[in-house]
Structures are given as C-alpha cells and as structure tokens.
Amino acid sequence: MEIIKATKLKEKPADQSKLGFGKYFTDYMFTMRYNTEKGWHDAKIEPYAPVSFDLATTVFHYAQGIFEGLKAFKNEKGEIRVFRPEENFKRMNRSAERMCIPAIDEKFVLEGLFELLKLEKDWIPTAPGTALYIRPTIIATKIALGVHASTEYLFFIILSPVGSYYAHGLAPTRLLVEDYYTRATVGGTGESKCIANYAVSLKAGEEAEKKGFDQVLWLDANEKKYVEEVGSMNMFFVIDGEVVTPALVGSILPGITRKSSIELLRANGYKVSERRVSIDEVIEAQKCGKLNEAFGTGTAAVISPVGTMEYKGVDYVVNGGEMGKITKWLYDTITGIQTGRLEDKFGWVTKL
Numbered sequence: 158m159e160i161i162k163a164t165k166l167k168e169k170p171a172d173q174s175k176l177g178f179g180k181y182f183t184d185y186m187f188t189m190r191y192n193t194e195k196g197w198h199d200a201k202i203e204p205y206a207p208v209s210f211d212l213a214t215t216v217f218h219y220a221q222g223i224f225e226g227l228k229a230f231k232n233e234k235g236e237i238r239v240f241r242p243e244e245n246f247k248r249m250n251r252s253a254e255r256m257c258i259p260a261i262d263e264k265f266v267l268e269g270l271f272e273l274l275k276l277e278k279d280w281i282p283t284a285p286g287t288a289l290y291i292r293p294t295i296i297a298t299k300i301a302l303g304v305h306a307s308t309e310y311l312f313f314i315i316l317s318p319v320g321s322y323y324a325h326g327l328a329p330t331r332l333l334v335e336d337y338y339t340r341a342t343v344g345g346t347g348e349s350k351c352i353a354n355y356a357v358s359l360k361a362g363e364e365a366e367k368k369g370f371d372q373v374l375w376l377d378a379n380e381k382k383y384v385e386e387v388g389s390m391n392m393f394f395v396i397d398g399e400v401v402t403p404a405l406v407g408s409i410l411p412g413i414t415r416k417s418s419i420e421l422l423r424a425n426g427y428k429v430s431e432r433r434v435s436i437d438e439v440i441e442a443q444k445c446g447k448l449n450e451a452f453g454t455g456t457a458a459v460i461s462p463v464g465t466m467e468y469k470g471v472d473y474v475v476n477g478g479e480m481g482k483i484t485k486w487l488y489d490t491i492t493g494i495q496t497g498r499l500e501d502k503f504g505w506v507t508k509l
C-alpha cells in the first residue's frame with residue numbers, strides 16, 4: 158500500500174468531552190478507484206484533503222453511493238480495538254450489489270483500514286464514551302447524465318474522533334412515531350446502507366426536531382402499522398419480559414449493533430423474538446404497564462434508551478422516562494467489550 162506522507166499534521170481537538178459527532182477529521186484517508194479496465198486499483202493512504210469533481214458526476218445527480226459506519230477504540234495499553242469490522246465490509250458488498258456498484262475485496266480494504274488506523278492511532282480518543290468513528294464510502298464518479306450505473310467509482314475511508322451521538326448523551330430520547338412520511342419499502346433500498354435513504358428521511362426528521370423530538374420512529378410504508386426502525390438505529394422493546402425487535406423484512410437496515418445485541422441477550426438467557434411488532438401492540442403494552450423498556454441500537458449511539466414516544470398526538474412514557482435494566486446492561490456490555498473492560502467471548506474485536 159502506497160502511503161503519501163502529509164507535510165504538516167493538524168492539531169488534535171484538546172477537549173475530548175466536547176468532540177460531538179463527525180466534526181473533526183484526521184490527517185489521512187484511504188482511497189481507491191474503480192474503472193472497467195482496471196477494476197479496483199490505485200489504493201493508497203494519502204493526506205486528508207478536499208477532492209474536486211466535475212459537476213456532471215453521477216453521484217451528484219442520481220445518488221449512486223453507499224456507506225458504512227464502525228468504530229475503533231484505544232485502551233490504556235495503547236492497544237487499538239476495532240469492533241466487528243468484517244461485518245461492515247460484508248454489508249458494504251451487499252449494499253453495493255443492490256446499488257449496481259462493483260464489489261470490493263473485503264480482506265484488502267480491511268487491511269487498508271488497519272494500516273490507516275495504525276498511522277492515525279494518536280487520533281483515537283480514550284475518554285469514556287468516545288471512539289474513532291470510521292466512515293467507508295463508495296460514490297459513482299463517472300461524468301455522465303444518462304441514467305445508468307456508473308462505470309467509475311471512488312472508495313474512501315475517512316476517520317473522525319467522536320463523543321456521544323446525541324447532544325444529551327445517554328439521556329432517554331423522545332421519539333415521534335411517524336404516520337405520514339415513509340423511509341423505505343420492501344423491494345426498495347431500505348436494507349442497503351445507501352446515501353439516498355438518508356436524503357429521503359430528512360424532511361420527517363426536521364419536522365420532528367422542530368416539535369422537540371430527537372428522532373422519528375418509522376412505521377412500515379404499506380399499512381403504517383408495523384414498527385421498522387429509528388433514524389440510524391434499529392428498535393427493541395421489552396414487552397412483559399420478552400425482548401422484541403422487528404424482523405428484517407426487507408425495508409429495515411440489518412444493523413450490526415442489532416445483531417450483536419441479539420447474540421448477547423440470547424447468550425445471557427434472555428428470550429429475544431425477531432418478529433413483526435405493530436405500534437398498536439407497543440401502545441397497548443404501555444397502557445397496561447407491560448412495556449418494560451424501549452431502546453435503539455446503532456454504531457453511532459450504541460444503545461440509546463427511549464423515554465417517550467408520541468403517536469397520533471398522545472405521549473407514551475416508557476419506564477417512567479428512565480433507562481431500563483436490560484438497556485443499561487446491554488450498553489455496559491457492548492461498550493465493555495469494545496473498550497476491553499470486559500472479556501470478548503465472541504471474538505468480535507480485532508486488536509492492532
């Protein structure tokens with residue numbers, strides 16, 4: 158792998174408690190190009206810098222692009238720990254397939270990422286709740302306005318030291334159950350991590366924010382009946398002692414934190430059901446005191462407790478607005494494995 162050295166390094170953010178999310182970027186990035194003659198080629202680590210594109214570039218017009226999000230941690234021994242990175246590149250190739258983007262060599266980009274992380278290890282924050290967020294992305298770069306899959310692409314990985322995803326940290330969130338706008342349909346792109354899915358979600362998110370909510374809870378597009386997911390998180394409920402999460406029906410993003418949570422809960426004796434769960438079932442459970450907990454799962458926020466849900470103008474409080482026991486246990490367990498405070502029994506962490 159070619160490494161082009163930066164002539165000058167940036168100053169790192171001084172206060173790790175004020176990192177926020179995705180505001181700072183490190184000194185280097187990994188890039189790789191694709192064309193039909195050479196396939197993926199020209200992989201290198203180079204100084205982080207703006208890249209210029211012709212305005213007729215495909216991705217700007219037809220949103221042919223996909224991304225991933227994962228995290229690296231550093232412990233007191235200076236050991237770099239990456240959480241389930243193979244899963245992200247596997248999913249990236251599934252997204253690529255859906256979006257007509259050529260597959261990447263998962264092993265190769267993983268090695269590229271590891272080299273980049275070793276080079277940037279001083280950027281990995283160590284304060285509790287912080288991590289180095291990793292953003293692999295592929296965009297279509299052919300200059301053409303015809304509506305076709307591009308024949309040229311740019312793959313890149315950029316890195317950002319981050320704190321907690323929500324400004325209010327681990328405080329329970331307020332969700333608006335969205336019964337007008339939809340995010341995804343079965344047969345569409347909901348289960349692939351494509352950039353267009355986010356553009357589609359902005360309007361509902363903005364309206365919810367104006368009303369004081371943190372995020373939108375999406376329902377299925379057909380009937381507006383079944384719970385799908387939240388913004389950038391998968392959804393879990395604890396109903397009468399049973400942990401329930403919506404089944405991956407085709408319009409829901411298959412989260413790696415979701416998968417890890419299910420595996421951890423089951424290994425620790427909890428009953429977890431992946432099935433369709435209607436909003437009526439959730440509201441009914443809340444009304445008769447059986448909605449024990451609700452939380453979201455995702456790389457950025459890890460495990461995020463839900464404090465209230467508003468549906469059709471009525472507020473439903475979950476667990477007195479407090480973080481539930483299972484939610485807390487999962488948060489502590491996953492972050493414990495990620496940072497090395499707890500034993501990594503499943504072999505999820507790659508140590509560099």
Ligand SMILES: *Cc1c(COP(=O)(O)O)cnc(C)c1O
Pocket residue numbers: 226350386387388389390391410411412413414415454455456457
């Ligand atoms: C990325 C993402 C998630 C969470 O997936 P993780 O792999 O757990 O980070 C959930 N929903 C959507 C829409 C996403 O884009």
